[in-house]
Amino acid sequence: MMILLDEDVPRQVVEVLRQVLRGHQVDHVHLINWSGKKDNFLYRDAAKCGYHVIVTNDAAQMADPDECREVKRSAMHRISYRQRHPGLKGLAFAVGSLVAAMPDVIAELDNADGQRLVAITGINPAKKRYQITDPQRYPPTYWPR
Template sequence: MRILLDEDVAVQVLDPLRHVLRGHRVEHVHKLGWSGKKDLFVLRDAAAQHYEVLVTNDASQLDDPVEAAAIKKSGLHHVRYRQKYDLGVTGLALALGAVVSAMPYVVAELAMADGQRLVRILSIEPGGRHVTVDPAAAPPKYWPR
């Protein structure tokens, strides 16, 4: 599957996605020299270049009737996520973690699709991704006494 990352997707996600999506071609708009190109033209050109998926951080594209029509016309699967938390680098890490962890499942589902799909990747909530134990205060069963 040919996957294109839109300009608003951090370019740093390219290598991790290529790693988890082996066997698929993952490119970034910036690496193609398409930076600054309007979404309508990115959609048209991506379809002409036989991309099948557009990943974007621009969830408002679907709220714009002209852009929504261009997405429909392109036939591209539209995968969106939102950097929900304005936490600087931490917010970026949460957003990109959600994208990298979801995309193998998204791509597998899209490979089975019989037509265009619209996908929304759910965000990872801050602070809920780990558990810390103080073994001095509450030693787990496996902790030597």
């Protein structure tokens, strides 16, 4: 499957997705010199070039009737995610959300019998994703005494 990342997707995720999606081609619009291409043309041109999937962070895209019509005409799968946090922390949330979801998403799309619209649920920054223990105060059962 050929996957194209839109320009609002961090370029840093390309190499990681290429590793976790082996057997699939992952490109970024910057890498194929399509930066700045309007979405109406992006979907049409991507479909003509054989891409099956576009990944985007463009939340307003489907609210525009013309762009929505082009997404439909392209018959390509559209994967979207929301990233609202700035800076390196926002980059980490975006990359983490995409990398965690994409192997399962692509596996399902491989078996889809038509166009699909996918919305990836992002990592919630309000919820801690780790636990820190002070082994001197609260030693785990496995900790040597």
